[in-house]
Structure formats: C-alpha cells, structure tokens
Amino acid sequence: MRLFVGVTDDQWFHLLAERPSWAEVNFWRPSGLGFQALSEGELFLFKLHAPHHFIVGGGFFARALRLPLSLAWESFGEANGVRTLPEMRRRIAKYRRQPEEDLGNPDLTCLMLAEPFFLKREEWIHVPASFKPNVVVGKGYDTATEEGRWLFDAVAERLQAKPLQEVEERPATLAAVSTPRFGAPKIVRPRLGQGAFRALVTEAYERRCALTGEKTLPVLEAAHVQPYAEGGPHDVSNGLLLRSDLHRLYDQGYITVDPDDRRLLVSGRIREEFHNGRHYYALEGQALAEPHRGFMPVTRERLLYHAERVYRA
Template sequence: MRLFVGVTDDQWFHFLAGQPACEEVNFWRPSGVGFQALGEGELFLFKLHAPHHFIVGGGFFTRALQVPLSLAWDAFGPANGVPDLGAMRRRIAKYRRQTPEALGNPPITCLMLAEPFFLPREEWIPVPASFKSNIVTGKGYDTREGEGRELFETVKERLQVRVPDGPRPATLAAAATPRYGAPRIVTPRLGQGTFRALVTEAYGRRCAVTGEKTLPVLEAAHVQPYASGGPHEVSNGLLLRSDLHRLYDQGYVTVDPDDRRLLVSPRIREEFQNGRHYYALEGQALAAPQRGFAPVTRERLLYHAEQVYRA
C-alpha cells in the first residue's frame, strides 16, 4: 500500500475541520494536471504549508479527475474547502495569477477523497525527515518499509482512538491492521459529490439517453434509489438530462434491464395529457460509459424496472 502526503492550504484544512459529519472532500489543484501516485483506497494525508511541518489529517483516495470549476462546485459545494463558489473562484484566481473576472470556467484537478479525518492540534504528526521544506505539492511513500511504514503506524494509532461517524470501511480496515502487518486496501464509501463527478465523467458529460451535453442540465441519477439501499457507485448511476432524471426518479421512465433501451410509461399521457417528446424517445438505446468506468449492472436496472417504474 502506498500513501501520499499532499501540501494543503491552511484555510482549506481549518474550514473543513470545522464542518460536522464530513463524509468526503475535494482536494483540488488549480490547474488541470494528472495524478497517478495512488490507487483507490490508498491513504492521502494533509500536510500544512510551512512553517507548519505537520500532517494534520487525511482521507482515502477514490479517483482523480480534471473537471470544469462549475462541475467541481456543483458536485462538492463546501466540501471543496470554501464556503461558496465566489470564494473558490478567488482562491483559484490567486494561484493562477489571474483576476476572478478573467478566470472563466477553467479545468481543475479534483483528487476526490472519501472518509476524511481531521486531527486536533495535539495529535498532529511531524512530517518524515525526507519531506523537505522545498516540496511544493507532496511526496509519496511505501508503507512496507522505512518512513512510510512508521508514518502509517502513527496514522493508524490516531484512527484507532477515533470512533468512525457512520459506515467507514476503509477507515476501519486501516485501524485494524496488525502491527507490522500489511495494510489492507478496502474500497472507501463514496459520497454524493464523488458519485456525481464520476457519473458525469463516465458518460462523457452527455445524457446517456439523449446525448445532450449542456452541462448545467445534466444530473447523476441513482438507478436503485439511495434511500432504498442503492450505493453511490458508477455501476448504480446514469447521467440524465434534468427532466428525464425527475421522470426516472418518479418511475415514469425506466431502462429495460436486458436490451438497455428506454421504456416510457403510458401514465405520462394518462396523468398529464402530454408527453409526445418523451414517447419519441421510446426504444432509445442507453449509452455505455467510457472505458475505465463500470456499466450499470443488470441487478440495479431490474430493481428500478420492478420497484420504481409505473407500468
């Protein structure tokens, strides 16, 4: 298992540390650059800017995406570490040495972290000796030996005394690692913001039914409703135009679980004396997600067709 110590803005950390029941955070970078230092479920730790050479918290890495600023805000809101979109624009403009007015809607890198934790001041961890003061973005470590192992053991001790708030499988697995045993990588529990960002990217920022690509009207829909046990996973998500999303959630449309084509309920006509536009979409094939993303499972589609759809 690898871990990564990323340098973060003090304001970002303190704002999020003060939020109650934070289930996910977006550790964003102001430009669209790649990140391949970690795999899903590995530890990402927060290190404050100099002169504070301490590790102050962390989370479990899910995925890195380059998305427009507007999508990052719509998906994560205050979990971006700022109170509002205006503050986020000003922060990015400062780092990019632009004015907020000239910023537009730039791509930023989103390192999406699940099950975050924030340490109180008395539990801050000094950075390893190899983490030099001139490191700007961060440094990776191998937890099998040396400083990486020592750092993991220290973080594990901090997690063992903190009772998880809600289901946190990756946190529990890390805390339960035997001393000098190999850390077990467990897929973290994703939050709503990560779900939205991943589903949006999975379908190439296009409605999976109509192909609509106007981003402000596209929404990530749960196939099996979250309230009915459906998880925040790409394999339980579809990117739909907002009107189709509402109809889907209310059971007026569904997707045949076998041929994956749209079904439109006759109830639209019966209840609203309308719906010509939607009946024109009857039989439309569902788009497949992009390579690297899991398609919706037949199990989830069947649940929606049998439990939600108004035939």
C-alpha cells in the same frame, strides 16, 4: 500500500476541520494536471504549509478527475474547502496569478477523498525526515519502507482512537485500524459520497445524457438507478447521467431502462395523468449509452430493481 503527503492550503484545512463529519472532500489544485501517485483506497494525507511541518489529517483516495470549476462546485460545495463559489474563484485567480475576470470556467485537478479525518492539535504527526521544507506539492511513501510504515502506523493509531460506531460506518477506515501492527495494510474501496457520485457519473458518460446525448452540462444530473434511500450505493455501476427532466421522470417511475436489451421504456401513465408526453414517447426504445472505458456500466441487477420496484408500468 502507498501514501501521499500533500501540502494543503491552510484556509482549506481549517475550514473543513471546523466540521469534521464530512463524508468526502475535494482536494483541488488550480491546474488541470493529472495525478497518478495513488490508487483507490490508498491514503492521502494533509500537511500544512511551513513553518508547520505536521500532518494534520487525510482521507482515502477515490479518484482524480479534471473537472470544470462549475462542476466541482456543484458536486462538492463547501467540501471544496471554501464557503462560496465566488470565494473559490478568487482563490483560483490568486494561485494562477490571473485576473478573476479572465478565468472563465477553468479546469481543476480534483482529488476526491472519501472518509476524511482531521486530527486535533495534540494528534498532529511530524512529517518524516525525508520530507524536505522545499517540497511544494507533496511526496509519496510506501509501507514497504521504514518511513512509510511508520507513517501508516501513526495514522492508524490516531484513527483507532475514534468512536467505534464512526469507524464501523467507514470501510476503508475500518480496514486501516484493523491492520495488525506488523501486518500488510489492507486496501478497501472507501465509501463514496454524493459529490463524488455526481462527478464520477458525469465523467463516466463523458458529460452527455446517457439517453439523448445532450451535452449542456447545467441540465445534466446523476441519477441513482436503485434509489439511495432504498439501499442503492453512490457508485457509477448504480448511476446514469440524465437530462434533468428525464432524471425526474426516472426517479418518479415514469420511465425506466429494460434490464435485458437496455433500451428506454416510457410508461403510459404520462399520457393518462398529464394528457401529454409526445416528446418522451418519441424516445421509446432509445438505447442506453455505455460509460467511458475504465468505468463500470450499470449492472443488470440495478436496472431490474428500478424496472420492478420503481417503474409505473
């Protein structure tokens, strides 16, 4: 397993640590550069700025995306480590050394971390000797090396001290604490939250409505195919990016997607109940777009669930 120790903004860390029950956090960078140091399920750890050379928490890496500021805020809100969008804009302007009025809607590197944890002061871990004071962004490790294994064991030991019920609800965390002292760490996909779901579905469909091709980002929403309240996961294979009006109709069962030919079906209930709907009936038979390469398409099983359990035929 690889680990990455990232240098964090102290304000970002302390704000999030005040409420340690986050399902996910966004470790964002003010640039739009990529990140390839980790794969899904590997550990991303937080190190405070000098003079505090300690690892103070972390999370399990989900994915790195380049997102506009507006989408990053809409998806994660305070899980961005700031209380308001204006505060986030001010911080980006500071890091970029750019006037705030010139920012526009800049792209950020968003490292989405699931199942985050924040260590108490007495649990902080001193960084390995190879992590030099002049490291600005971060440094990677591997459990195949002595330092990397020591670091993983130190993190696992602290996670083992957490309440069992809390750990059992977090699959990647459970895998880490269950790793034998000298055994190979098991990498498990972390449980994603609503924010990561929103961001991933938006990127999977290339910021276009999966049924109409609409590209106006503020009116696009991530819809669960099998409702989350009915066991549907926050996963791209259970999501569609839909125009906001279609999202509402989809959630309420007035439209669905045929699970076999993957085309739009529009219920006659719209006409019966609202004496209208011609714009929606004109979309009948519209083919569902496929997600961008690298993302899983919606499964037939999820589409079938919606067609049989939610759709008002």
